[in-house]
Amino acid sequence: MPRLPRLVAAATATVALTVLASGPTSAGEPTVTDPRVVAHFDFALGQTPENIALEPDGSANLTLSFARQVANVDKHGAQRIVATLPAVANPNTPIIGAAAAMGIARAHDGTLYVVYATGTSETGIWRIKPGGSAPVQIAELPADGLPNxxxxxxxxxxxxxxxSVLGTVWRVPQEGGTPTAWATGTELQPLAAPDGFGVGANGIKVHNGAVWVSNTDRQTLLRIPVLPDESAGTIETRATGLTWIDDFAFTGHDDTVLATLIMDSELALVRPDGTHTVVLTGQDGLSNPTSVAVRGETVYVPSASYFAPVKDPNLLLARLNKGKS
Structure with a gap:
């Protein structure tokens, strides 16, 4: 989730009053240990790591939101710029104002896809083919939304x-084309001030026959079944009380989740029963974490440092210890 300049003061005050609805640690569940920051970025240059997609070699592709770039970072912290999205004249992105590179996904052939939010016709999905070719827009999304x-x-x-703004899950063919509003509803909508900050549906994953979505304002983790005809089933609320939830990732084949709590600079383990426990904090190096990925026994957590008083956008790696009952 990108920086929300007009909301920082109110949000900071709210954080001091927030109490997480956590559950006790359960025997046999995964644990997260050995956190270490492997790469730092320059906030002044807009290098704010927003989202992540992993390569087979364990390196991470990160969207650097306000720099409009995709960077590749290996597990030792070496960095290289993969692509830069084109500058946009007079960007007018809802909530954030600026043009921003947001979500990212990787296909098996190495093609990267990035969501670009601009408030203009350039808002949509952009394709970056392997080998350094220039990004190409393959789908246009509504300019008055915030595809996250x-x-x-x-x-x-x-x-x-x-x-996040239109409270919608869009469905788009992989080759590109016209988006379809696949899922809508109150559960995906943001909340208006003073109850929320206008940020609804945020993180998204496909897992076990369903599309899972986080809602930042409503502090929830949602599951939307994919029906046999590929339409959306009834939205299910699977966890609540996840204050400032941004993105999330599954730890394995079951429904256990690691979720970033952006404003509190925390990573939470969310159990299938909906309870959760904080497993990493700002003391471990998190600075407004925006996304998370899991590969085997490694957890990757980018921090954009949007709200932190001391700016330290970074990439943190940790060890995932999968519990045994």
Missing amino acids: SLALDEKCGVFYVAD
Whole structure:
């Protein structure tokens, strides 16, 4: 989730009053240990890591939102710029104002896809082919929305996009084309001030026959079944009380989730029963974490540092210890 300049003061005051609805640690559940920051970025240059897609070699592709770039970072912290999205004249992105590179997904052939939010006709999904070719827009999304996160279902050949302002999950063919409003409803909508900050559907993943979505304002994790005809089933609320939830990732085949709590600079373990426990904090190096990815025994957490008083956008790696009952 990008910086919301007009909301920072109110949000900071709210954080001091927030109490997480956590549950006790359960025997046999995953734990997260050995956190270490492997890469730092320059906030002044707009290098704010927003979202992540992993390569087979364990390196991470990160969208650097306000720099409009995609960077590749290996597990030792070496960085290179993969692509830069084109500058946009007079961007007018809802809530954030600026043009921003948001969600990212990787296809098996190495093609990267990025959601670009601009408030103009350039808002949509952009394709970056392997080998350094220039980004190409393949789908246009509503300019009055804030497309935030992106999930690719290659089996069905479709993207799902979570729109934080319009409270919609868009469905787009993988080859590009016209988006369809696949899922809508109160559960995906943002809340108006003073109850919320206008940020609804945020993170998105495809997992176990369903599309999962976080809602930042409503502090929820949602599951939307994909029906046999590929339409959306009834939205299910699977967890509540996840204050400032941004993105999330599954730890394995079951429904256990690691979720970033952006304003509190925390990473939470969310159990299938909906309870959660904080497993990493700002003391471990998190600075407004915006997304998370899991590969085997490694957890990747980018922090954009949008709200932190001391700016330290970074990439943190940790060890995932999968529990045994």
